[in-house]
Amino acid sequence: EVQLLESGGGLVLPGGSLRLSCAASGFTFSSYTMTWVRQAPGKGLEWVSSISGDGGNTYYAGSVKGRFTISRDNSKNTMYMQMNSLRAEDTAVYYCARAGDYMALLVYWGQGNMVTVSS
């Protein structure tokens, strides 16, 4: 059974940093592109970033480019998102998701982790 478990969220001051983790199990982690999607309170879904199975290719939404860094450790079956220079508008539930046959088709999702940027 595919399982994705996010951790690392919480309350952070504007301008601060946070690192999210997504621990995966139930599949060959290195074979799949992984993605972060976020959802601000009461709002819709926003694709944030994706990373290829070998970690060699990364993609970012314009809203986070230069501030967020996606990475993965295939030996630990874990994906990360380092979030720097956080802003109030980054407040959201962050979901990790696993791709299917196409890198951006999100077949499996974690339950999400809340990040709140506030003073």
Place this chain on the structure above:
Amino acid sequence: EIVLTQSPGTLSLSPGERATLSCRASQSVSSSYLAWYQQKPGQAPRLLMYGASSRATAFPDRFSGSGSGTDFTLTISGLEPEDFAVYYCQDYGSSRTFGQGTKVEIK
């Protein structure tokens, strides 16, 4: 970047009625790489439809998808109580963007 516009924003229907949700793209979606997701309150989204018209195994055949190019439709042929949720379309071929969602609520 492809912009996806969903309509209506909210659909108020009774159980048993037919729901028709629209997703319109600002440019052609390549190879019909259009997906639909269902999200219920407090839950993560679930993949419902991909390739515009291929249904994920967890969903019954009252859900159907159609369309190509810039116009796509999700149809629920007879709403069951568990179908009341928010539905998002997504271009997973190039821009990876989502539409803003359509809420299907009980009338």
